[in-house]
Amino acid sequence: MIKRAHGFPGGVHPDYHKELTAGRALEVPPLFERYVVPVAQHIGAPAKVAVEKGAQVFKGTVIAEAAGFVSVPMHSPTSGKVKAVKNLPHPWGPNMLAVEIVADGDDTPDPALPRLDHEAASAEELRDFIRQAGIVGMGGAAFPTHVKLSPPREKPIDVLVLNGAECEPYLTADHRLMVEMPEKVIAGAGVLAKILNVKRICIGVEDNKPDALAALEKAAAGHDNMDVYSLHVTYPQGAEKQLIYAILGREVPAGGLPMDVGVVVQNVGTAAAVWDAVAGGMPLIERITTVTGRGIRQPGNLVLRIGTLVEDVVGWRGGMTNDTIKVINGGPMMGMAMSSLDVPVLKGSSGLLFLERDEVEQYHHYPCIRCGRCVDICPMKLMPCIISYYTENELFDEVESLNVTDCIECGSCAYVCPSSRILVHHMKMGKAEVIARRRKRAVS
């Protein structure tokens, strides 16, 4: 039975525009000629390149090793030759070290891929396998999954929450995954629960996806420990702390992590990737990406290899309209605009959004009128207007005392601001400065 969840304080209701792609089934593009796999596409240390120019690689071959605990390896998306290992354009901005692969068209899987008997394997072995498969959070932040699956002993975990909220406007990648492959999500959740040794699994899905809710309910029917929750649509419900509050009513303390309240949250996409890895043996080399917006001629939900160039995707989807002036990696609220199409799809690329001229506004920002709307809607219960004031005047001690580091940069404050203030940018700068100061203090 589908259960109803409580919701969370704050949040906004932007235009969702999900109708562009919600009804479109997953599509797999043909093999492209060139793939670029950057070594930095997750939170943590960039991977260390393990192949040389000219090397023969296969689908799934390790091309970069994890560097440290909070890091994951990278794998070749297809078979072919390494054309170059050098700094190449990256969606995050400056050029970064990447492995460029020219496909040979055969798409031969690596014969030396590690295998695992997932039913007999211990939790340790499973966790290690997930790490070797290069799996990171597929919701967009790309945090290495094995780190989340290794909570310290003093923090017992009792609930695993699967995040299928997909509250970001435009994106429908998780939606299509839940509709078309619910059994994969459920099976992956079972593996994650085994590693964490938890009894209860909650799956949260916003109620604008009734087909996904129905599919998941059907797939989870045989499992007593799984509950599917229908959530009232509010942005940013897919943020993990908001989702935990909405489903379980537990509040993560300021500066804390979900494990402080005994919860681990994983995206439904991550659960499916985990199942693909442990059952199929193939490491994380592809993901579902929503290609959408009025600016692209044929929007859709695509199964893209990690490292596919955005320009190849655009070419395959019939090109952009003449009025397209902004391309965003991710969704409109939290995504980052890109300055070039010569960049690859990353492990965290949940969407590519193409916006036309009349949809993009260059705001002029005005002084704060102290209306307090941002304080009302901030899902983290911060005071964005005050923090923005202090950041503007470089009073970073005050910024720190207002818990700026709890900001999840969801963009709700800037969305409601009647003065069109660049609140998220202020928060971002405040965060960067406060973190730099803390690091300095720790050193001295």
Added chain:
Amino acid sequence: MLEAILTLSGLAILASFGLGLAARFFAVKVDPRVEKIEEVLPGANCGGCGAAGCSDFAKGVVEGKYAANACPVGGPSCAAKIAEILGEEVRTAEPHVAVVLCAGDEEQCGNRFDYNGIYDCKAAHLIQGGFKACTYGCLGLGSCARVCPFDAIIMTEKRLAVINRDKCVGCGKCVPVCPRHLITLVPISRKTHILCSSHDPGADVRKKCKVGCIACKKCEKTVNGEGITVSDYLAVMDYSQDLDGFALETVCPTHTIQRVDSPVPQESEKTA
């Protein structure tokens, strides 16, 4: 009448005794040298020496925490006076000035995208690594100019930070502010600079900037490898050697090496 006069005079005498005693027993002993040093210091409280203002520095010098010539603003004359007060021998360091190692203004180096965020270099650098085509060059939003206590940094109309060598005292306050680490302190006698900090390969630099270093190594050859080293696609000057005699500005094909002679750059107006 007499009673009143006596009472008040008596009180006055008592109070003066009290004050006299207090001055004697509760006096805060200040090293007279601290006061003297404070008098000769410039009093800008810039913090360039590392102390929290001039009086803190004066105290520190007497305690031996700072050298007599550590005040970058006062220069050699101030150092000599401080040394005299302390009874030390005069050791003067060559004064330094700041230099911005980038010559790529808007005309030389374009932008990758429109930026509409906070008017501050650090904030701009957070967004996609900055809006400028070159990810190493000066963003030109004037964060350095705003922290300069001597008004010595000029933002040109074409968005480039340039140092006024007449006003700059080498306090170094601008150095940590630049998110791209372009500002460095050099001895004031050095006038030839390699005005680029880009580690991009030559072909990439050519596409982005007209005055960027393409690592052709011509300058390195001219000085016979002493004083300039080219590594990671960038020529870097060793300022401990005087290279002004080599006329390197005529050697550099991209005009990255420039001779900065005039104190104030010409045809520039203050905008920030």
